[in-house]
Amino acid sequence: MKCDDARAAFLAGQVGRAESEHLETCAECRAEMPSLLETRRIMESATFWEEPPADLEDRIVGLVAGPGPKKEPAEKPPRWQLAVVGAAAVVALLLGVFLVQRTPSPDWEVALPGTAEAPLAVGVVSGWNEPGGTRMTLDIEGLPPAPNGFFYEFWLSAGDLHISAGTFTEAQGVELWVGVTRAEFPRLWITLEPIDEDESPSGVNVMDTA
Template identity: 35%
Template sequence: METGIHELTAGFALDVLDADERWAYEAHLEECERCRAELTSFWETTEALAIATSGPAPSLDLRGRILTAARVERQVVVPLEPRRRRLAPVLGAAAAIAAVVALAVGLWATQLSGDLDDARLALERERQAAAVLADPNARTIALETGDGRLVVEDGGRAVLVLDGLGPAPEGKTYELWIFEGENASPAGLFSGRDGLDWVGLDGAVDAGDVVAVTIEDAGGVEVSANDPIVESAPV
C-alpha cells in the first residue's frame, strides 16, 4: 500500500476509496506534507471551477471583502490534530475556506470577461482529469525532465501532474505534445499555475509514447522548434 499511497489523493478527494484504502490514506496524510498540499489544491481547483459556471457577479463591496479574505487566508497555516478522526474536519475546513475564496474570485473574473463557455470547458476537462487520477488501474509514469508524473488509463486517457511549473510567461502558453517515435502531435494548451497543477491531454497516449511540454507563443503551434521543458519517460 505504501508504494502507491501517494496516488490515492484524487480518489480520497472524490470519496471513491474503499474503507481500507481510506483508513490507510488518512493515516498516511498525517505524516505527508506533499499529499496534504495536493489534496487541498485538488479540492480548491475542482470546487472553484464548479461554481464559476453559474451565478451573479459579486458587487464591488463583496469583491473587496473576497480579496481581503484571500490575502488573510494565504497567511493561515492549519495544524493537523494527532488523532485520525480529527483529520478530515480540519482539512475540510481549510479547503472549504480556500475554495470559497478561489471560486468567488474566479466567478467575478469569469463574469467580467463573459467567458462562461471557456469556464464550462475547463470544468469538463477537470472532471475528466479527476476520473483518470481516481482510476485505481491507471499507471504512473515518471518524468525524465521536470517535477511531477504522468498518469495514464488503460484506454489511453492521460493526465500530466506538475509540481512548481508556475504560470507561463506573459504572451506565452504551455503546449502539450504526444511523441510517437519522432512524430509529435499537439495535445492541448494550458496556462499553468503556482504549486501543483494537472492537465488532461487531448488524444490517446499509447505504449511507448512520450509526453512533453514546450513554451510557445499564445495560441500554440502545430510544429514546435523549441526544446521540451517537461518530458516523461516512455509509457
C-alpha cells in the first residue's frame, strides 16, 4: 500500500483494511490526517455545490501527492511529477464521483428500441419530473448521425397528440426538456426530420417505445 493510494481511498471514503492499516502505521500519512479529514469534509459537502471550489483540485493533488520536489536532484526525472499525474487521475475520478452523486437518480427510465429504420439502435431514456416539466437524457448506441439537411426529433405522444422535446443530429450527451409529463404522454419516439417548415412528425420513425 502506497501513501497516495491510501490517501486517495480515504478521501473517497473507501477505506478498506489495507488502507486503514497503512494510515494507522505510516507516520507521514498520520501527520497529514488533519488535512485529509478537513478535505474529506469539504468534499462530502460538495453535493450541494453548483461548482466545486476552484482550489479543491490543487488541494487534493497536494495532499495525495505529498510534498513537492524538495529532495530530488535536478537532473533526475522528478518522481513527484509522476505522483502528481497519478493524483490528477485520482482527482478526476473523485470529482466524477461527486458529479454523479450530485445528480439525483432519475424518476423513471425506459428502454427505447430501434425500429426497422434503425435496427442497430438501442437506448435508454432517463427522466426527471420537475415542477416546470420533464427533463430527459438520452443514452443511445448505434444510431448514426443525421445526414446533411436532416435532424432527429424527440417526441412524447398521447394518441395523435405529439409534443416535441427537441432536436439533435448526434445522440451523444443529449439532454431534452418538455413541458408535459410522461404520465400524460407515455409514448416516446424519435423521427428523422428534413430541415423544412413542416413542424409535424415526418413519419420516418427510427426509435420508438410503442
